[in-house]
Amino acid sequence: MARDGVMHVAGAGIFGLAVAWELTRRGARVRVHERDQVGAGPSGGQVGALAPHAPDGWNPKKAMQLDSLLAAPGFWAEIEDLSGLPSGYGRTGRLQPVPDQATADRLADRIDGARRNWPAGMGMVLTRDPDADIVPRSPSGIWLMDRMTARIHPRAALAALAAAITAQGGEIVTGRPAPADALQMIWATGTQGLLDLNDALDRRIGQGVKGQSASLAHAAPDSPQVFDNGMYVTPHFDGTVAVGSTSENVFDHDRVDHQIDDLLLRARLLCPVLADAPVLERWAGIRPRARSRAPVLAPWPDRPGHLIVNGGFKIGFGMAPVIARMAAQVVLDGRTDLPDLVALP
Numbered sequence: 559m560a561r562d563g564v565m566h567v568a569g570a571g572i573f574g575l576a577v578a579w580e581l582t583r584r585g586a587r588v589r590v591h592e593r594d595q596v597g598a599g600p601s602g603g604q605v606g607a608l609a610p611h612a613p614d615g616w617n618p619k620k621a622m623q624l625d626s627l628l629a630a631p632g633f634w635a636e637i638e639d640l641s642g643l644p645s646g647y648g649r650t651g652r653l654q655p656v657p658d659q660a661t662a663d664r665l666a667d668r669i670d671g672a673r674r675n676w677p678a679g680m681g682m683v684l685t686r687d688p689d690a691d692i693v694p695r696s697p698s699g700i701w702l703m704d705r706m707t708a709r710i711h712p713r714a715a716l717a718a719l720a721a722a723i724t725a726q727g728g729e730i731v732t733g734r735p736a737p738a739d740a741l742q743m744i745w746a747t748g749t750q751g752l753l754d755l756n757d758a759l760d761r762r763i764g765q766g767v768k769g770q771s772a773s774l775a776h777a778a779p780d781s782p783q784v785f786d787n788g789m790y791v792t793p794h795f796d797g798t799v800a801v802g803s804t805s806e807n808v809f810d811h812d813r814v815d816h817q818i819d820d821l822l823l824r825a826r827l828l829c830p831v832l833a834d835a836p837v838l839e840r841w842a843g844i845r846p847r848a849r850s851r852a853p854v855l856a857p858w859p860d861r862p863g864h865l866i867v868n869g870g871f872k873i874g875f876g877m878a879p880v881i882a883r884m885a886a887q888v889v890l891d892g893r894t895d896l897p898d899l900v901a902l903p
Contacts, residue, residue: 564589564729565889567744568736571601572712572874573853573867573881574746575719579637580882582726584890589729591736597716599748600843601874604771604800606715607783607790608708608876609652613682614671619852619899623873624676626880630708633879634715641721646711646795651782652704653688655696655828662700672704680706691778692793694786694828707783710875711794742863744885749846751868755902759859763903764869766844768809770818771802774835784829791825791832798838801825805872814840847871849903853881855888856902865889866902 567578570592578588592598610627611620634647656662662684672681682704694701720730736743745751752764777797784791792800804817818840826833848854848869858864867885870877884900887893 563587565742565744566591566736566740567746569746569748569751570596570716570720570730570732571599571746571748571870572716572878573870574744575716575723576878576882577744577746577867577885578723578728579719579726580886581889582723582728583636584886586890587727588723589731590723591734592730592732593735595732596720596730597713600769600845601712601716601748601870603712603769603803603843604773604839604841605790605792605802606646606710606712606794606800606875607785607792608710609783609785609790610676610704610706612668612671613675614668616671616675618897620675622880622897622899623877626877627706627708628677629879629883630876634710634718637718637722640725641718643714643718643721644711644795645715645718647708647715648779648795649705649708650780650793652707652785653690653694653782654702654785655694656684656698656700656702657696658698659700662698665702672706676706680704688782691781692776692784692791692799692829692831694784694791695830703782709783709792709794711796712875714796715875742889744865744867744889745858746867748868749844751866752846752848755866755868759902762849763854764846764848765807767847767871768806768812768842769803769845770806770814770821770840770842771800771804772818772822772840773838774799774801774832775838776832776835778831786828789821789824789828791829799832799835802841812842812844814842818842845871850899852899853877854902855881855884855896855900859902
């Protein structure tokens with residue numbers, strides 16, 4: 559524990575707040591430091607797709623993500639109970655259009671992988687009659703459906719997390735950077751944190767990837783997500799539907815541009831029910847992606863007592879329960895046997 563008896567956390571995005579919550583619920587005194595405001599970075603986006611990795615070709619990374627996705631209902635229910643605020647979590651499933659019969663035939667291995675590796679009742683099936691308010695066009699008249707995929711409302715979830723932390727006795731300090739002299743610090747500082755690591759360690763740990771999304775006014779809170787060719791259409795509990803997001807490795811600025819208009823056009827063509835849905839907001843942010851493409855949970859080299867928690871990229875909300883649990887075990891239990899897949903690249 560730090561010399562003032564407080565565990566310090568730098569960054570109030572999903573990883574920083576999730577770790578802070580896990581520490582406070584285990585009785586630690588926690589202070590979160592955020593230069594701007596809660597959710598000011600890419601965690602404050604719109605899409606919130608908690609989508610599992612493909613269940614065929616099973617490996618430890620997929621198993622860890624599955625563990626986290628299965629922990630999510632209890633994780634968010636406890637936060638909602640203490641904060642009194644909704645997180646927008648719901649396991650609503652997912653629909654994917656199948657382009658042709660040949661593709662449908664090739665999906666047999668994936669469907670079998672879901673049967674073997676996912677819990678019963680959450681697997682994948684092919685259907686010609688999807689039960690959904692938002693049904694994407696399918697050239698073949700066939701859809702792949704699963705019951706594992708869930709959704710979260712990113713901004714509502716962060717607000718609930720922040721409220722739960724303070725209700726449990728934690729502190730969140732905004733508008734100021736983290737103290738430079740803290741003996742123990744959890745660094746959950748997103749893209750800037752990865753760039754700082756690149757410089758400090760003189761090797762590429764990660765980079766920022768720009769993403770753009772949009773929010774539409776269309777109430778379909780119980781409808782499954784839609785996924786097609788890298789694009790998510792996520793119905794939320796509050797009467798909105800999020801569409802996103804782009805993945806831009808090269809970019810000149812962090813603002814919205816024409817690429818979100820192209821994505822919106824694709825979404826409206828894919829899902830006819832959204833053709834006239836008004837656009838409520840266009841959003842852009844720079845998401846932290848580690849070179850390993852997995853989240854990073856590792857001690858900061860040559861900084862005893864400092865822990866790196868970063869690299870959430872597109873799966874930060876999905877991985878938050880298990881990453882928070884492991885970080886708390888490192889800090890409070892002295893765990894050192896962290897999985898290789900979350901090591902620094």
